[in-house]
Amino acid sequence: MLEVKKVSKLYTNRRGVEEIDFSMNRGEIVGFLGPNGAGKTTTMRMITGYLNPTRGSILIDGVSMADQPKQVRRKIGYLPETPPLYLDMRVRDYLKFVADLRDIPIRGQKKRLGEVMDMLGLIGREGQVIRGLSKGYKQRLGLAQAILHEPDLLVLDEPTSGLDPKQIIEIRKLIRELGEKHTVLLSTHILPEVNSICNRVLIIHQGKIVSDGKPDELAGALADRFEVNLEVRGPKDAVREALASIPKVADVSIVQAEESAEAAAAGVPNMPGAIESDIDEQAVSIADPDDAPSHDGKALTVSPTNKVEGASILRVKVTSADQTDVREELFYRLAAIGAPILEMQKVSLSLEDVFLRLTTDEAAEESVTAEDLQEAPILPKATEPTNPEKGEDDRA
Amino acid sequence: MRKTLAICRKELQMYFFSPTAYVAFAFYFLVSGFFFSMDFLGNQTVDIRPLFSNFMVVYLFVIPLLTMRLISDELRQGTDELLLTSPASVTEIVVGKYLAAVLLQFILVAGALVYPLILSRFGSLDLPVMWLSYLSLFLLGAAMMAVGLFASTLSSHQMVAGIAGFAMLLVLWMIQWLSGSMLPAGADWLELFSISARTVNLQSGLLDWTDIVFYASFIFVFVVLSVQSLERKRWR
Numbered sequence: 253m254l255e256v257k258k259v260s261k262l263y264t265n266r267r268g269v270e271e272i273d274f275s276m277n278r279g280e281i282v283g284f285l286g287p288n289g290a291g292k293t294t295t296m297r298m299i300t301g302y303l304n305p306t307r308g309s310i311l312i313d314g315v316s317m318a319d320q321p322k323q324v325r326r327k328i329g330y331l332p333e334t335p336p337l338y339l340d341m342r343v344r345d346y347l348k349f350v351a352d353l354r355d356i357p358i359r360g361q362k363k364r365l366g367e368v369m370d371m372l373g374l375i376g377r378e379g380q381v382i383r384g385l386s387k388g389y390k391q392r393l394g395l396a397q398a399i400l401h402e403p404d405l406l407v408l409d410e411p412t413s414g415l416d417p418k419q420i421i422e423i424r425k426l427i428r429e430l431g432e433k434h435t436v437l438l439s440t441h442i443l444p445e446v447n448s449i450c451n452r453v454l455i456i457h458q459g460k461i462v463s464d465g466k467p468d469e470l471a472g473a474l475a476d477r478f479e480v481n482l483e484v485r486g487p488k489d490a491v492r493e494a495l496a497s498i499p500k501v502a503d504v505s506i507v508q509a510e511e512s513a514e515a516a517a518a519g520v521p522n523m524p525g526a527i528e529s530d531i532d533e534q535a536v537s538i539a540d541p542d543d544a545p546s547h548d549g550k551a552l553t554v555s556p557t558n559k560v561e562g563a564s565i566l567r568v569k570v571t572s573a574d575q576t577d578v579r580e581e582l583f584y585r586l587a588a589i590g591a592p593i594l595e596m597q598k599v600s601l602s603l604e605d606v607f608l609r610l611t612t613d614e615a616a617e618e619s620v621t622a623e624d625l626q627e628a629p630i631l632p633k634a635t636e637p638t639n640p641e642k643g644e645d646d647r648a
Numbered sequence: 649m650r651k652t653l654a655i656c657r658k659e660l661q662m663y664f665f666s667p668t669a670y671v672a673f674a675f676y677f678l679v680s681g682f683f684f685s686m687d688f689l690g691n692q693t694v695d696i697r698p699l700f701s702n703f704m705v706v707y708l709f710v711i712p713l714l715t716m717r718l719i720s721d722e723l724r725q726g727t728d729e730l731l732l733t734s735p736a737s738v739t740e741i742v743v744g745k746y747l748a749a750v751l752l753q754f755i756l757v758a759g760a761l762v763y764p765l766i767l768s769r770f771g772s773l774d775l776p777v778m779w780l781s782y783l784s785l786f787l788l789g790a791a792m793m794a795v796g797l798f799a800s801t802l803s804s805h806q807m808v809a810g811i812a813g814f815a816m817l818l819v820l821w822m823i824q825w826l827s828g829s830m831l832p833a834g835a836d837w838l839e840l841f842s843i844s845a846r847t848v849n850l851q852s853g854l855l856d857w858t859d860i861v862f863y864a865s866f867i868f869v870f871v872v873l874s875v876q877s878l879e880r881k882r883w884r
Contacts, residue, residue, distance in 0.1 A: 297729075300729075300733040301732070301733055301882075302729050302732050302733050302882065303882055303883075303884065304882045304883055321737075322735045322737065323735075325733055325734060325735045326735045328733065330729070330730075330733045332726060332729040332730075333726075334725075334726045336725070336726050336727040336728075336729050336730035337725075337727070338658070338662065338725070338727060339725070340662060340665040340666050341658075341661065341662070341665065345661065349654055349657075349658045350730070350734075352650060352651065352653075352654030353651055353654055353655070353730075353731070353734045353735070353736055354734055354735060355650070355651070355735055397730065
C-alpha cells in the first residue's frame with residue numbers, strides 16, 4: 253500500500269537520505285530503526301508529505317503524493333516526534349479542530365471523538381487544557397490526533413520516547429492494537445521495542461537502508477555460533493572442567509555471582525517468570541545500558557543458609573564452535589558432577605547485535621574510505637545509540 | 649472552506665486563550681482613549697477626524713503584536729507538522745489565519761466607535777465622513793495584518809517575526825515622508841505605494857475606488873507571499 257521509490261532528500265550542508273526504496277503491505281507493522289541522525293525523521297516527513305523529496309516518488313495505494321496531495325494525505329495519520337499540540341487549547345477543542353481539518357463529516361464527528369478518546373483513555377480529560385497534561389497523556393492525545401480520521405497508514409515517529417516504563421508499555425499495547433486495523437510505520441532507536449511490536453524491521457544508517465527483514469530472520473542470518481547462558485550451583489573449577497570437555501564447546505566463561513545476601517538486602521525482587529512481564533523487562537532495559545548481565549545477576553536470590561562448601565552460584569556462558577545445540581549435553585555433564593542447573597537460556601543474536609554489526613561495520617568502512625574529513629565527526633554519532641542510556645540522556 | 653473556517657476559529661480561540669489579544673487590546677484602547685480625551689478636552693469641538701492619524705500610529709505597534717504568533721508559533725511548537733500533513737492546502741491554512749486576523753482588526757475598529765458615540769452626545773457628527781474614515785481604518789489595518797502575517801512566516805521566533813513585521817510596516821509607512829523630503833521628483837510615484845497616504849481621500853469623505861482596489865490587491869499580494877513562504881518550507 254505504501255511504495256517509496258528511490259527517494260532522496262539532499263541538503264546543502266548535511267546528510268539527507270539517499271535512494272530510499274521500500275514498500276509496505278497492508279497490515280504490516282514496520283519498525284524503522286537507525287541511529288540518531290540517520291534520516292528516520294526525514295524519511296517519515298517525506299512519506300507524510302511534510303517535506304517534498306528532492307528525487308523519487310512516494311505512492312500510497314498507487315497514488316502519488318506529488319500528484320494528489322489532498323487525497324493521499326487523507327489516508328495518512330502522523331505522529332511527529334513531538335506531538336503537534338496546541339498547549340493553550342482544551343483536549344476536546346483540539347480534537348474537534350483536527351476533525352474539521354481532516355474532513356471528518358460533522359455528523360459522525362462526535363461519535364468518532366468519543367471512540368478515540370475512549371480508546372486512548374482520554375475520557376475524563378476532555379475539558380483539561382493541554383498544557384496541564386502529563387507527557388504520557390500528551391503522547392496519547394498525539395496518537396488520538398493521528399488515528400482520528402481512521403487512516404490506512406499510520407506513521408509514528410518515536411512514539412515512546414521520553415515516557416516512563418509504564419507509559420511505554422501502554423503505548424506499545426496501543427500500537428499493537430492499532431496494528432490490527434492499520435498499517436503502521438514506526439521509528440525508534442530502542443531495539444527491544446522493535447522485537448515486541450514489529451513484524452518487519454528496516455534499518456537505516458547514514459541515509460541509506462542497510463537491512464530489511466523480520467526481526468528474528470535478521471538475527472538468524474547473522475548468527476554464526478550457539479550461545480547458552482547458565483546459572484549453576486557448584487564448585488567453579490569442577491564446573492569449568494566438565495563443560496570444557498564437551499567436544500563442541502569452544503569457550504566457557506564463568507563469573508561468580510554476587511553474594512546472594514547482598515542481593516537480598518538490596519531488595520531486588522526475584523526474576524519475573526511470567527510471559528506477561530516479559531514486556532516489563534524490556535521496558536526496564538531501556539534505561540539500563542548493559543541489561544542482560546546486571547539484570548540477571550541481581551535477580552539471583554538464594555537463601556544464604558543454603559550454601560554448600562566450595563559450591564557457589566555461578567553464571568556460566570557457553571559458546572559452541574558452530575551452531576550445534578549443546579544444551580542436552582550440558583545438562584548431563586553438570587548432572588554427573590552434581591552441580592544443579594538453576595537456569596538455562598539460549599542466547600539468540602539480539603537485534604542489538606544485528607544493529608551494531610550493520611551500523612558499526614559501515615561506519616568503520618567509511619572511516620577508511622572517507623573522502624573528506626567532514627565525514628569523520630559523524631563516526632561517533634553512528635555508534636552512539638548502541639548505548640541506549642546515552643540516547644535517553646541526550647533527550648533529557 | 650470548512651478547513652479554512654476551522655483554522656480561523658482555532659486562531660480566534662488561541663487569541664483569546666492567551667493574553668496576547670488582551671494585552672494588545674488594552675494597549676490600543678489605553679492609547680487611543682488617551683488621545684481622544686486630550687483631543688476632545690483640549691479642543692472642545694465635536695470632530696472625530698483629528699483622531700484618525702493617532703489611531704493609525706497605534707496600529708503600527710499593535711498589529712505586529714497581534715500577527716507575530718500567527719504562523720511562527722506553529723513553526724516553534726511543531727504544529728505545522730499537523731497542518732502541513734493534513735488534507736488542508738497551504739492556501740486554506742493561510743487564508744484561515746488571515747481571516748482570524750481581519751476579524752480581530754474588525755473588533756479593534758468597531759471598538760473605536762465608542763468615541764464618536766461619546767461625541768454624538770455633545771453635537772452632531774459628519775456621519776458620511778466618519779463612516780468612510782472608519783472604513784479607511786479597517787482597510788489600512790487589514791493591509792497591515794497581511795504584512796504581519798507574511799512576517800510571521802519568516803521565523804519560528806515570535807519576537808523576530810514581530811520586529812520584522814514592524815520594520816516592514818514602518819518602511820511602508822515612511823515612504824510617505826521619504827517622498828516628501830528626499831525624493832521630491834518621485835514623490836507622486838512613490839506615494840502610490842504608501843499604505844498610510846491611501847487613507848487621505850477616504851478620511852476627507854472621498855470614496856475613491858482606486859484606494860479600495862489598492863488595499864485589496866495589497867492584501868492579496870501579501871497573502872500570496874505568505875502562502876509561498878510557507879510552501880517553500882516543504883523544500884527545505
